[in-house]
Amino acid sequence: MFQIKTFNAIATEGMSRFESENYGINEDNKDPHGILLRSQKLHDYAFPETVLGVARAGAGTNNIPVEDLTKKGIVVFNTPGANANAVKELVVASLLLSVRPILQGANWVQQLEGDNLEEVAEANKKQFAGTELEGKRLGVIGLGSIGAMIANDAYRLGMEVMGFDPYVSVDTAWTISRRVKRAQQIEEVFRTCDFITVHVPLNDATNNLISDKEIAMMKTTAKLFNFSRGEIVDTQAVLKAIEADELAGFTTDFADAKLLNNPKILVLPHLGASTEEAEVNCAKMAARTLKRFLETGVIKRSVNFPAVEMDFQSPYRVTIIHDNKPNVLGQISTEIASLGINIDNMVNRGRGDYAYTLVDVSEKDDLKMQRMKRHLEQKENLIRVRTIKNSEVYNEWS
Template identity: 50%
Template sequence: MSTVVADKLKTIKPLNNIADSGLKVFNQEQYVVDNNCEDPDAIVVRSFNMHAMDFGANLKAIARAGAGVNNIPVDKCTDQGIVVFNTPGANANAVKELVLTSLMASSRNLYDGVAWTKTLAAEGDKVPKLVEAGKKQFVGKEIKGKTLGIIGLGAIGALVANDALDLDMEVIGFDPFISVDTAWKLSRNVRRAMTIEQLFAESDYITVHVPFTKDTGGMFNKETFSIMKDGVYILNFSRGELVNEDDMAEALESGKVGKFITDFPNEKVLKMKNTICTPHLGASTEESEENCAIMAARQVKDFLETGNIQNSVNFPNASLPFTGKRRVTAFHHNVPNMVGQITSAISSYHLNIADMVNRSRGGYAYTMIDIDEKVNGETIPGLLAKINQIDGIVKVRVI
């Protein structure tokens, strides 16, 4: 069942504490930010679980102020013609800094050393001698000259790779889907692994920066551990589900994995030997939260005002310079003659088409059509209704 959506005063509903710098993107002349709105034009969210929510016909967009969208029912949104945005790269520097901090700190046994030193608080004047006597148990190793394997060379992975080179590490990367933009930003000194097995075999440290999918789930397991060097350090600041936890516990116990550093602790992981757990701090910086909020808000604002789409996880990215004249946008099934039927509906109102873009993604497509002259406001409801009658239309609006 398709939905007709006409323009009106735009309402934004935050589902978490979204940084003020992001909400200020929505100017008061055109937008209302309302935490209690039941049927907003758009939702901005961080970690709020939306899977049990019902969405009104007016909802056009959901923006996740962060990279992961596991808390959003993406398939349901697609079926209802709701575009879902994320903010790749906005928190990349924050995650990169924590990865490199954890890499160095774990290599030098800093976490264990700090924890042990705090136990000496009641020893008074004995502390200096106890420190000198006990420090040998925390002898670590330097990362200089060691090989860091990076799985996933997106916004975060590329930053980690470049900075690890500056720390005099050898860097090998694996990413069969690397984008052209990322490739331009990546140092030429990053070696390319032709297979993930090559990366596993050559790395002293491995850090992973890929989303959780049916293909990546449990990618760290007994079989892949067997390929790795003895004592390898594994860092996971992406998703907990990438690791088979039972196999990881065995590998840590045997020493096959020297240390496991993860941002996704649970009861099982906390009980594992040689595991360093951080409380999901990857993107938790003041700067990152502001960057994500601003980027999410700008993407929503641009979509609501122009129909342009960038960084969507379910719609195709599409952009067309906005001239201020009427624009028809339609989200529809990716089947033959859809564009022809839409343009015929527009032509039936004796309207000329000035520009058009059509992009597809899987079984769906998105079409934007600019009309060459002013459109009488009374024409819009009829035009929307006529396009809406086309079989395969999911959501249509006129901007």
């Protein structure tokens, strides 16, 4: 039986995928095989040796020590695209709020008194006049699941849309309207767009991606939106530009005391994926991905290891996380063959310094498979070895 430890409240639609006869689920589990979480920070968590995989019900993994887990052979999963629609809708709403003082007008009306409210409202509505998005240019930095959806919907609103992403995937490229102009350089977005929204992961290359230099390129009438991670935009640079009238507005989904109480800045309490539908979608995807990995060794949507899939039809499967170096595959196959075990199928994928290999074998002898596992674990460059037994009821981890 697999043991699952949960942090945070995970939607029941996701947790229900773990059958009670095959899984023990407990937030206090001290020796879990899998961990499921949302926003809990795990950088100070002491991971037990039993942990095989960690799945986050969300796209970002900054709350997980990915690099350390990679060295230990622990696979980290996320759920890209599961909350994309929720974030997209919030960004579109924020675009509208940035040109129409809807919130200010609604708050003003609530304070009116007397029997002639309609007349008073009509006489004073001019102070809440705004502008329109139609015909304005939106720059979308990062054309992943979220950025692509925003680009398409902004075009449907009548905006000109320019996107920049040097790493856009083929699958995502097919979903982007041909009317969305692709910028060859990010500077083109900064210099020509009226609205700029950023949708990239946080890493060393994107930390303070938008700072003094980038804001200086923008139109003084431009408005900036950050729904990715707080650290991607330099808030000090934003404040300086806002105060100097070199930036017309800033909307962020990440609370920062320095940004509060400024009429040109709208701060939201991290509402991007906070919809019932997004939480359910993320939970279902995270649970499905972790479950499949534990039961079959298949890796999909991992942030630290390559995607590897192979039909599991043999009596046993061996999964091996190892250094991505020459001759390692030869060592693996030679060791398996030396024990008189026949290989039915084999697949290998590398990603940076690490690689992942699935080996299906026709062997049915449990003791022989355990001996093979011990032999492989003694080999240099092999980080983690598992054997998975194929069964009609469940695949037993050993």
